[in-house]
Amino acid sequence: MKLSPEAKTVVELVRECGLIARQQRLGDLSVEDVAGKGLISKGDLKVDGWIKHRVGSLFPGYVTLSEESENELSFSQLQMENVIVADPIDGTRWYKDGGNLWTISLALVVHGVINIGVIHQPDTNTLWLAEKGQGAYRKRNGKRPEPIKTLNETKLSRVKIGVGSNMSTVETRRTMLGLLNYLIEDSRGPYIMASTALELALVASGIVLAGDIHPQAKPWDKAAGMLIIEEAGGAVGGWPGRETVFENGLVAAANLMLYNQLVELVKAAECYDKGK
Numbered sequence: 001m002k003l004s005p006e007a008k009t010v011v012e013l014v015r016e017c018g019l020i021a022r023q024q025r026l027g028d029l030s031v032e033d034v035a036g037k038g039l040i041s042k043g044d045l046k047v048d049g050w051i052k053h054r055v056g057s058l059f060p061g062y063v064t065l066s067e068e069s070e071n072e073l074s075f076s077q078l079q080m081e082n083v084i085v086a087d088p089i090d091g092t093r094w095y096k097d098g099g100n101l102w103t104i105s106l107a108l109v110v111h112g113v114i115n116i117g118v119i120h121q122p123d124t125n126t127l128w129l130a131e132k133g134q135g136a137y138r139k140r141n142g143k144r145p146e147p148i149k150t151l152n153e154t155k156l157s158r159v160k161i162g163v164g165s166n167m168s169t170v171e172t173r174r175t176m177l178g179l180l181n182y183l184i185e186d187s188r189g190p191y192i193m194a195s196t197a198l199e200l201a202l203v204a205s206g207i208v209l210a211g212d213i214h215p216q217a218k219p220w221d222k223a224a225g226m227l228i229i230e231e232a233g234g235a236v237g238g239w240p241g242r243e244t245v246f247e248n249g250l251v252a253a254a255n256l257m258l259y260n261q262l263v264e265l266v267k268a269a270e271c272y273d274k275g276k
Helices: 005-025 042-058 092-097 170-174 177-186 196-205 219-231 256-268
Strands: 031-034 038-041 063-066 082-090 103-110 113-121 126-131 136-140 160-163 209-214 235-237 250-253
Touching (some): 005 042, 005 082, 005 092, 005 103, 005 113, 005 126, 038 042, 038 092, 042 063, 042 092, 063 219, 082 196, 103 196, 103 219, 113 219, 126 219, 136 196, 160 177, 177 256, 196 209, 196 250, 219 235, 235 256, 250 256
Parallel strands (some): 160 209
Antiparallel strands (some): 082 103, 126 136, 209 250, 235 250
């Protein structure tokens, strides 16, 4: 696999962020429960600050869109910009409790097109990456990157589907009830990991999950994973009616047939207009 200079820089930056997050976990790990957003740790903020500090010199002319420091640009303005989309720590509950199912993700989006996506799981030294048109890869424990491929199964009744949601309020949790009922009936069941980026990485790798649904997914939750799944042979889009990377919501699948089934399931569950 031959990476572009930009992709190499993104990989280096995400690895720097992983080291910072793991080091911070050994010290001050104060956590705040923010209304409407959920848990934010000192590690989240430290990594977010490092990303913003480094982007200025590594990617001049890019703006940063991050979970911990949302940009004030409008949707239409973001569509016309070069944007670094960052999730400093996805899966803060896992991170603060000492688990390893948390990730750091970065994506380069140019005029609304995702060109580079990287997801890093620091505790297992695993990294997923993709460049548009170049395929998707996983790199583990310092070994050479290996190409990854989504599952071939096309019947929803035979696969498990990852489910993401903003769980910080009762209202957002309730929007998922109809969707979960449909998944219980029509698939092998929902799978909730509380780290959307990791769920998307597993879909791309053909491990356990053959799809992922998240009505409230923000750009930082999904941007890197969307490209990785697409480059691994899957099908991915925003929520029905909100299809771009900068709009909330996500439907992803291992292949187009499963994707179409999931879109129809989402519409039938009548929750597709509640994730705004």
